[in-house]
Amino acid sequence: MYVSYKWLENYVDLSGVTPDELAEKITRSGIEVEGVERIGDGIKGVVVGHVLTCEQHPDADKLNICTVDVGEEEPVQIICGAPNVAKGQKVAVAKVGAVLPGNFKIKKAKLRGEVSQGMICSLQELGVESKLVPKEHADGIYVFPENEEVGADAVERLSLDDSILELGLTPNRSDCLSMLGVAYEVAAILDRDVKLPEPSVSGSGEKASDYVSVRVEAKEDNPLYGAKIIKNVKIGPSPAWMQHALMAAGIRPHNNVVDITNYVLLEYGQPLHAFDYDRFGSKEVVVRRAHNGEKIVTLDDTERTLSDDQLVITNGKAPVALAGVMGGADSEVQQDTTTVLLEAAYFTGAIVRGASKHHGLRSEASTRYEKGVDPERVLKAGERAAQLMAEYAGGEVLEGTVLFDEMTVQPARVSITLEKINSSLGTAITAEEVEGIFRRLGFPVEVSGETFNVTAPTRRGDITIQEDLLEEVARLYGYDHIPMTLPQGASTAGGLSPYQAKRRAVRRYLEGAGLLQAITYSLTNDKKATQYALDVKEPVRLLMPMSEERSNLRLSIVPQLLEVISYNKARQNDSLAFYEVGAVFLNEGEELPREEEHIAGALAGLWHSHLWQGEKKAVDFYVAKGILEGMFENLGVSDAISYRQAVIDGLHPGRTAEILLNDEVIGFVGATHPEVEKDLDLDATYVFELKAAPVFGYDKAPLGYSPIPRHPSITRDIALVVTQDVKAGDVQAIIKEAGGKLLKEVSVFDLYEGEHMEPGKKSLAFSLKYFDPAKTLTDEEVVKVHNKVLEAVKAKAGAELRG
CATH class of the missing domain: 3.30.70.380 (Ferrodoxin-fold anticodon-binding domain)
Structure with a gap:
């Protein structure tokens, strides 16, 4: 969630708190602020200019000579190549000496023989991402409204002097997927009041119920649906402040009606949808489950086939929107739209999530519905959007809301005692402090002795049990204020077990030998699941794999290491050496597979190279075997290790050996088969893999010493x-x-x-x-x-x- 500091100031008094200080306070209260971005940081000398004249450059077809008033005594001449520059515009001008993003400094210059004293800027040149720039300004300069003051600071007028806080929200804090939700949180942290919008709409005399009716067949999926009618709207650009707010939140402006629905989505956390009433197809809204095989063309101009586990908005006949996910292309608001049918509804998270996942559509709306919206804000958001459409689209809001309402969601009531709070947190908080914390959070509370009976507002659907209240008290009280204590009673010093110590020794040895540690997926596909397996068993297949490429638990690490070698070689890294100490999974016929730790490695390219001396040594079988012998020597098991020639699928028949510990096969070392190298586009590659447990569990003889020999051999x-x-x-x-x-x-x-x-x-x-x-x-x-x-x-x- 991207939170504009300037936008947030509309709801909470932030005086005396800088964006960085606010970010620190929010993080300390339990919601991580992943970063604070200052959009216009470093921009200097950019002002609002008025284009007095604009004539084509005599020696260049695509350049224009502009005379621009920048609020100084004399206008300046600027050469501009933007296709949309014209006389009479108010534009952003970087004067001579100005600094743009990337420390780009504007200097006086000559273009095709004509002097240019500055630059007329596009939004991209001022640091705004291209994907967020309104379409009318995407290929040219930005044009201010006509009433903008000449000479004013353009960075301020474009709200580029704002700071954007990026919140890393956990799934339970969906309340902060809205500006009002963040405002409640910040107000609780700072102990200040929340200033809520107060939408007020005057009806036009006509009733919305004369224009549309609402029927919901899937009542469990859609317990609340409201429809409003706004007539005589005039489609055009939304006000500049609204466009800047949307761009700060990562949403591209389109037109006033669509922008208003997106603005209210961000403000209230309640998704809305605006239909073109004249293109809707009927005077009836019917919400039902889709029929199997039914089709709809969504706003992204993609035809989608629906199934009966998906919810659709229809005109009584055909679907016009995939509920909570995306609207249909046939009924979208267009430039000639004059009447808007505004939807404000509550859809259950499960039905929206299923449709979103099935069609691969993730939208701002579906994200909020999936995590749960506040049922108390559904209709309020619709009223707020209707007010803004009347104000900024010239619309007439018809009286009333056509409503279907079988909503039964009630605020949760949870009780907790002071003794429970203090014993769980190890604190000595007073009853007055606890009551004050609930007051700051906006939670109605009744105190009976030392028992707090708390009513959690519907915007905080994550508050259901005592532990939720404990967390709220702890984070608002301040984790830094919770006393630190050491465990009481007898304790023993920590340390590594012999097995852990040997595992660490192996990693240090292999890294010291020049191999890099790789950590690869434990999941693989059907083909690779049994390749190079030391114990060939039926692989364990996942019930719900993320993809067929990651559908089975591995029986060997080598196939994944070969993928790593192939990936790096494709990026022109030729001399490679990787190892992994990881688990394979053996199907023993039980409910869960048995995990077994293996040590594996893969090497390719040059092992030793001194170009000045003209020395080169490519990796070969003896390099791989020598690494293993050094590891066995390091672990003290070399006396029990032997090798014998072997034939293993996927390995070269003449360059492969089994590794034996006390005559029991524990692994292999060898060259990959030429066919494998061809399939993966590899050069000569050598691999090894062995079971860790027999090596780590080997009882080596006590360390002994022999005197330096006095007699010749x-x-x-x-x-x-x-x-x-x-x-x-x-x-x-x-x-x-x-x-x-x-x-x-x-x-x-x-x-x-x-x-x-x-x-x-x-x-x-x-x-x-x-x-x-x-x-x-x-x-x-x-x-x-x-x-x-x-x-x-x-x-x-x-x-x-x-x-």
């Missing part, structure tokens, strides 16, 4: 010829087992499959380090153990020493 290198299907990891495991206590390290340092090798064979080279911390090993001791190793690899892997 002995290294032996061996090259073994094995068949192509033998894995280096399996051979390495055999060597470790056979080497016993003396063999401390085994590493692979070469693979050869060249032309000098028999078909179906390959050569694997290992480096073995032997060491005894207690003594220097002799050649005989090393040879004895080394021979056992050679015998073991020959027996278990069929390996032969390469000659």
Whole structure:
């Protein structure tokens, strides 16, 4: 809700309170003010000018030479290219030395040889958004009314010296979706009176009931409907002050009749609709549910198909408006309209919300109906609009309101005791202070001892129970005045659980390794729900998904990370590394799925680049695997981790490995399949995902230390010829087992499959380090153990020493 400070001054005395101070007070009382905007802030030297002459520039078809009176001794010459500039107009003139939005300074200039001493301004050039500028001024300069004073401050005359407070309202505070609602709130905060409009309309002698009748068939959806008739209206621009008020609230002015309905909407919070009586189609208003398949063309010139759960206003035959949402194009007010049928009605929130959602139409009217309007203001708003139409559209208001009224809404009565208030808030507020707070809020209250019997006005539909009154007392008393106390009794120091500590360690490690944290949707589509799942189960589908793209709970994080890589690559970010520690959801056949935490990552592009030295290293399988190995080392579980080649859907068959913890599969690491990369327009991308619980819950051995060795080690290198299907990891495991206590390290340092090798064979080279911390090993001791190793690899892997 955008609230104009100058407009608000019409209802509450704001003297001594600046816009910023008011914003702070409103925020401290429980309604957040998200910002204060000063529309004309920084504009200087712009005045109202009178165009005395306007002639075409001799050397430019689209320029005019204007002589403008700006309230000084002599008029000035200004070159203007606006198509609507003309002699006799009152316009906004930025004089030489003026400053416009964006710190744009006006200087004396020459245009095609003619001197220009200033600029005639459009509203856009004065900081008004294009979408809010009236259509007649959208493509040119703004023209003031003829009675505007020459030389006056144009910023003030355009109300650009105003401040706009943006209120971030919660759904329960729909009362503040109106200027009067905000006025009641501000008056309560400042302890001042509210000045309400007092509409007064003199009937023309004719009766509205002679022109129209009202019949409501859907009484539960529309318990109150009032119709007024205004004759002899003259369609034209609305007064400048009204246009400025609408633009400050984010609404574009149209004409006097439409602007008046919008103005009253903002003032009272009550939506109204003006029909062209002569285009309405009958003298009968019938409110009913739509028929299935019935059609209406709404004001946005869109044909809409209706259903029987939507409410329509009809002329007895065809729909002329979608109730509470938008009017029909056939009966809208146009330039030749002379008689207006004015609707002021109460529609229930559920029926309006359903129609608004079904047709994708969100309007100022539907927003207010959905959250609930004040039934006490419905007819008052209609009277106010009729008064303004008589005053600013020259209309004659016919006597009376044609009414259907079965409204049964009553003000809520809630009781609360002083003891309840003080015990709940931890305060010592007196009965007089509580009674004063209810008085400031405009809540009638009867005091019986220490019990307050409060009648909540219908404008405050959110007040229904004791806790609502507690909140009102607390926020008006001042949250800052509520005493702070520490909890009593024994307490323990907070801290992270071992699981939480390991999760944090993983995040710090991965970020330290160069990966950025991503937080992706837990919802995905049918196709991606089971991709890369470590535990393949039937995905959990939402009963009411927001869209088909977000209809299932995920079983893997990797598809979402690939979306992140694809999104960034499409925006020319090529070197990417992301990780996520998040939940997947496993369907166990219960009412709710089981959540399981996973650690996942995705990497693409260059991992290492020093262009000056000419060094580049692209991400590959070993980069991804190395990151994981460092993480396992950091968590102390590396001794229990192993890898084995695997084939997984969506991953490259030759560059993928399963991750095992104590021989149990907990995840995978590998390259994405070329088809996946083609579908997502990716370059080579590497991913990993593993279950967090087995890793975080692993009981690692206590930390131990070994003394720095005093005795030398002995290294032996061996090259073994094995068949192509033998894995280096399996051979390495055999060597470790056979080497016993003396063999401390085994590493692979070469693979050869060249032309000098028999078909179906390959050569694997290992480096073995032997060491005894207690003594220097002799050649005989090393040879004895080394021979056992050679015998073991020959027996278990069929390996032969390469000659």
